[in-house]
Amino acid sequence: MTHPAMRIALYGALFFVVTSATIFWTRFAGGLALVWVGSALAAALFLTLPRVHHLGAFAILMGLSTAATALFGFGPAWALPLAVANIFEGWFIAWLLVRLRPQRDFIESEGGVASLGFWAGFVGPLPSAIVGGLMAVQIVGGTWLFHAFSWWVGHGLGTLLVLPLALLLQSYRREDFANMRDRARVLAFAGVVSLTALVSGFAFHQSAMPLLFLPIVPLVFASFRFRRFGAAIAVLVISVAAAFSLGMGTGVFAELAMPLWQKALFLQFYLATLLLIAFPMAVIIQQRQRILDELGDREAMQRLIADHSDDALLHLDSSGTIRFASPASTRLSGRGSVEQLHLAAFFSEFDRKKVDRALDKASRHPGRTEILERSVGRGGKTRWLEAKLRAVETSGRKVCGFVVTIRDITARKLEELEMTREARTDTLTGLPNRRAFLDILDRRLDVADQEPFGLAFVDLDHFKQVNDTHGHAIGDKVLSEVGAIMNGMASDTFFFARLGGEEFAIIVKRPLAEAAADICERLRLAIAKHPMADSDGKAFTVTASLGFAMISESCSASMALQAADAPLYLAKASGRNRTCRAQGFGRLTRGGAPIEQARIAVAG
Incomplete structure (x- = not known):
């Protein structure tokens, strides 16, 4: 871009030549010039100059316009007033365009061209046409309306013809002319x-x-x-x-x-x-x-990106058929090619309805990304795939297809499962913790009417004395070894958990729920017979008290816990190292009514 002073000089020279020629050749019968492009040149200059240079450019153009009118037009008497009107017109057109179209896309968009035509060719010349018509009446006579109309039409059409070309030439840079080679x-x-x-x-x-x-x-x-x-x-x-x-x-x-x-x-x-x-x-x-x-x-x-991405990138038509698939699709789908197949080809045959629902949901909400996660079998292993779907709309707001990415999220899923396992596992014993126990208990209570189960509490006897005598490190070791005994007995039917401290719990599912008392006894004996050792290698043993109840009706978790807690209390009160069972529990009144008085049997 040239320096402002150089630009003013170039435009000034062009302005003087063009206005002199139009005044000399287009003033018919001694009236106003019928062709006037000076306003377009002035407007183009003002549009590209910083505002600080507008006053100087205005003065220079006004002087040149005065000279052209004095030499080839009406003479010196009216040259200056007409010059003021002409140069003001160019400045006013530039001001209107910048004020009302600040993005300055006058030759870049349909809206910009329309604004240029309306404000520069129609509205811009109106103020100066009114003043110019009044001056023309004083100079050559006639009617004001005729001269004002001639000014407005001649200046407006001249501006429409020249201003777009002037702005276009201004917008070109040296590199834009490279193709001219x-x-x-x-x-x-x-x-x-x-x-x-x-x-x-x-x-x-x-x-x-x-x-x-x-x-x-x-x-x-x-x-x-x-x-x-x-x-x-x-x-x-x-x-x-x-x-x-x-x-x-x-x-x-x-x-x-x-x-x-x-x-x-x-x-x-x-x-x-x-x-x-x-x-x-x-x-x-x-x-x-x-x-x-x-x-x-x-x-x-x-x-x-598609060729080098580990994710499958897909384009689907409106029916969900794959029209384009990136190279990663072969690995993630386990197929040689997935093009012309339905998106469900990436998943299990049982997942077709879920895929269709995801596509339907995406088509009903085009601005939203739908996510589908499913497990699949690949090479004898279970993998997890995540599909992200987004609908593509036409200009008529009609869904014409989908864009989809599919990613292997097996590592993330395994990490999530591991985090879930850690959050539900007691770190000392490796047993499920209280949170996991309560989740299992709630699920068992929901079906207790159809599938009764056994619930037991385990409490290590005099555990405080173990900590006081041998130290907390040995106490933690005792808890860990008791947890190992329970882990060794755990199965799909026997669920063991550490509730906290020296308290544990057991849930015995069907079909062995009726034998839960025997399981509790086996655990009690295993703990009592398991040799422990202190920090000096000296052997000692610990015992446990257990309370057991059969749950055969749906109830709240607190009621079930109370049912097993009562026999545990009795076991500890009866001398410890024994199992007590709540007899007769199972006829619970629904809605949270009190439990019937339990009959306690003591074993040990």
């Missing part, structure tokens, strides 16, 4: 320009047929082939051909039954219409091409 492209561009000139010359310089529509053909071709630059140059070429025909008084314009100034205004309107047809179309084409390029880059990146 391509000889084939240069020759193609020259061919399009030549074709536009030939077609336009033929259309304007003959009067046998109304062919003003004919230049639209090369204009559209130029817009498609060379985007915005092609559209702007093609309109410029058409403008030169039309202006030459108008100046020579030949061709289609010679046949129009209207004064020359009206022909000039009609020509500007015609050219502005062509530009408003071609330029938005070129902008849209350029946007589409940019989107296609971005999609191509993104697709290439996605392909690269």
Whole structure:
């Protein structure tokens, strides 16, 4: 980008030449210039200058405009007022565009082009047209409305013709012209320009047929082939051909039954219409091409990621059939190819309904990612797969497919299971802890009516004396060895847990629930016979007291615990190292009514 002072100088020189030419050649009958592009040049300059330089640029352009009007227009008397109105118009157009379209995408989007046409070509010239009309009445006479309308139309159409091209040239950088080194492209561009000139010359310089529509053909071709630059140059070429025909008084314009100034205004309107047809179309084409390029880059990146990703990346149609699958799909699915198969091919045949439900849920909530986790058998081992699904919508808000990633989460699942196991396991004894015990108890109580079970409490006798006599390290060792005895007896039917301290619990499931008392006795004897040793190697033993109850009706956990706690209390009160059973427990009143008085049997 050039320095502001250099830019002002360049625009100033161009402004003076162009305004002098339009004043000299387009002032018919001594009135206002019918073609005025100075406002477009001034607006383009103000749009690219920092605000701190606006006042200086305004003063320089005003001086140049005054000189042009004094030399080629109305003379020195009215040169300065007209210059103020003209340069204010350019500044006002720039101010409107920046104020009302701060994103400055005047030649980048459909909305920007529409804003440029409305604010620069329609609204911007209105204030100066009012003032200019009043001054023209004083200079050449006539009516204010006629002069104001001529100013508004001439300045508005001139701005529409030149401002887009000026902004386009301003937006180009040196690297944007790199493709001009391509000889084939240069020759193609020259061919399009030549074709536009030939077609336009033929259309304007003959009067046998109304062919003003004919230049639209090369204009559209130029817009498609060379985007915005092609559209702007093609309109410029058409403008030169039309202006030459108008100046020579030949061709289609010679046949129009209207004064020359009206022909000039009609020509500007015609050219502005062509530009408003071609330029938005070129902008849209350029946007589409940019989107296609971005999609191509993104697709290439996605392909690269897909080829080197351990996750399966999938594209599905609306029915859930796989249309694209990355290389990792072969490993995760256990199949040679999954394309043209349903997503359920990655999972068990029994999971098809779950997969369909996940797809249906994703299609009903396109903005949300659905997650499906299932276990599968691969190579004789159990693996866990996680599928993340997201629906893809068309512009009409209709689901046209799905994007899916599938990942092997076996390691994570095993870690979760290990963490769950650790959270539910007593670290000292390796037995399930109180939390795990209560979970199992709640599940057993839910079906106690159909599947009675045995519940027992175990309490090591005089354990405090073990800690006081031998130390806590030996006490922990005793607990660990008692836990080892229980782990050795544990099975799918016998569930042992450490509740805390020296307290343990047993749940005996069917079909051996009736023999739970015998199991408790076996445990009591095993503990009593197991030799312990202190830190000096001296042997000692510990004993345990057990309380046991049969649970044959659903009840609360607290009621069941009370049922087993009562015989445990009796066992300890009767001399310890024995098993007591609550007799008659099982007829519980539902809703939390009290337990019937238990009959206690003592063994040991």
